[in-house]
Amino acid sequence: MFIFLDNEASSLNVESYPIEIAWVGEDGRSESFLIRPEPGWTDWSEEAEALHGLSRDTLMREGSPAALVAQRFLAATENCRIVTDAPAFDRGWLKRLCGVVGEKEPAVHPVLEAWVEALRLAHGSASAEEDATLLAQVRIREEKRTAPRHRALPDALELWRIWKDLRDGVT
Template sequence: MNLICLDLEASGLGPHSYPIEVAWKSTADESDTFLINPDTVPGWTFWDDFAEELHSLCRTELRQKGVSAESACNRLNEALQGCEVLSDAWEFDSFWLKRLFTAAGQKMAFRLVGLRELLSPEEMIQYQFITKAQLRRHRAMSDVDHILQAVHSVRFDE
């Protein structure tokens, strides 16, 4: 079974926050990660200093290295078209993906699903136990790696 996991980092957690980093990876070892330049979307100005502490991304880096919202959507749709993509924080990630695709005037060509669609209630408890024990820096690709490792431990290790 080829699992694809996606994670986003954002400018904060509030209703005016927006995605600033996206990463996805499959168990078939395909992946992509990129920053998003918030200056490419009018109104994307909200910034939470606490969120910056968690992911260590600053607005200057996003402006210098980030792609446009349109380019971000194109990359995601091209790579993930028709796929079910796993998120460990569906509520947040779906909110930020919706903001991203709305800003770019595009529709998602893939479906984001939460862990609860893949894992049983018992497996969810095991997953939460494993992830709480992981000390991790919040960057999208390292989060994706940790999520895939935890799902694999819960679902496929004997």
């Protein structure tokens, strides 16, 4: 089962941490959390804040404890294949989040894997030529994708919607 993941973060620096996380299952059910920064999480980028619109004060007031979010995420995604459009960044942010509860972050895969698999299931491709045609369809879909909103839930839902459309044969 695929889980479509997106994170927003304090910055794109090495010391960044997740401030918002959302995931969507194949059935379209989703969860989203603002994350209250841990005491040692001090990195902050004004540029990132301008993109996602979340202030550190908002996170301190409205965010859930990182440990609670990590436990919920790990429970909800157990035995699932997690896909994202930014695996390298998301892997690092999940490492920070899961580390709060002493757990290792789960593997994260490029969302293209899910999209190609959806096309194969919908079209039953078997040959290299058919696979090339399907990959071209995925590229077209990616180009048509709406611009990221820089909020975790709408971005995760967009990844899921593309997968669902590809799986259902919607062009």
